[in-house]
Amino acid sequence: MRYTTGFVLACMLSVTAAAQSPAAILAPTGTLRAVFLGSNPVHGRVDAQTGVASGPVPDLIRELASRLGVPYKITPAQDATGVIDGLKNHTADIGFLAYDETRAREVDFGAAFVVMFNSYLVRGNSPIQKSGDVDRAGMKVAAVKGQTQELFVSSHVKNAQVRVFPTMPPQAELETLLTSGEVDAFAINRQRSLDAQAASGSRLRALPDSFMEVDQAFVVEKGARAKLEAIEKFVAEVRASGFIKSSIERAKLTGVGVPSGKKR
Numbered sequence: 001m002r003y004t005t006g007f008v009l010a011c012m013l014s015v016t017a018a019a020q021s022p023a024a025i026l027a028p029t030g031t032l033r034a035v036f037l038g039s040n041p042v043h044g045r046v047d048a049q050t051g052v053a054s055g056p057v058p059d060l061i062r063e064l065a066s067r068l069g070v071p072y073k074i075t076p077a078q079d080a081t082g083v084i085d086g087l088k089n090h091t092a093d094i095g096f097l098a099y100d101e102t103r104a105r106e107v108d109f110g111a112a113f114v115v116m117f118n119s120y121l122v123r124g125n126s127p128i129q130k131s132g133d134v135d136r137a138g139m140k141v142a143a144v145k146g147q148t149q150e151l152f153v154s155s156h157v158k159n160a161q162v163r164v165f166p167t168m169p170p171q172a173e174l175e176t177l178l179t180s181g182e183v184d185a186f187a188i189n190r191q192r193s194l195d196a197q198a199a200s201g202s203r204l205r206a207l208p209d210s211f212m213e214v215d216q217a218f219v220v221e222k223g224a225r226a227k228l229e230a231i232e233k234f235v236a237e238v239r240a241s242g243f244i245k246s247s248i249e250r251a252k253l254t255g256v257g258v259p260s261g262k263k264r
Contacts, residue, residue: 035086038076111235112215112259117190131211149187190255
């Protein structure tokens with residue numbers, strides 16, 4: 001009898017979960033709370049004066065909240081740890097990160113919203129012309145600790161020396177590092193590389209190719225399967241409608257692409 005009772009209870013719980021609305025699943029507090037990398041232009045940019053965020057992630061959150069019929073809150077995080085912590089301590093319902101196997105041990109990755117390209121930044125008159133020229137003896141390659149590019153160069157660069165910075169240097173320091181020869185190349189996402197090139201005049205140059213393509217994806221706390229299913233449906237719709245492409249164009253991003261929608 002107790003087995004029958006347990007089976008009935010399990011079925012009732014299953015039906016209850018299935019009956020939950022997308023709003024209840026994705027915004028259990030009544031507000032859709034999102035956390036993203038505030039320093040990554042691929043995610044979005046935060047106006048220093050108004051604090052208003054714009055770009056692909058804010059566009060997606062506003063659209064999702066509108067469809068759910070709930071208000072939203074968008075919080076910029078300093079780094080990937082900040083995004084992960086927001087999900088773990090339940091101050092955020094969804095987050096956004098570049099896919100990485102190490103991070104996937106702490107959070108669950110859902111649908112990709114953009115494909116991020118990555119390019120080395122070098123001094124304007126550097127002899128380095130393509131990514132394949134970087135991994136050579138005597139070269140010094142820099143990256144920011146814990147970022148996707150650092151994870152890549154630390155595991156793939158075999159001949160060049162890798163220097164890891166705790167945070168992304170500001171523009172003036174970045175120019176000094178590269179023009180002085182203290183580092184020969186800085187591994188960053190392509191959009192940030194192009195932004196730095198534009199800000200430097202001709203002092204810095206983004207290599208024309210991408211040394212790595214990586215999905216930027218929705219992330220949720222471990223085990224939140226219902227959230228992933230709701231997000232997958234939403235992303236499939238906005239990808240097919242051209243919403244993501246339009247968002248990328250409005251943000252004037254040239255270092256990203258629209259994901260294919262294929263599973264990893």
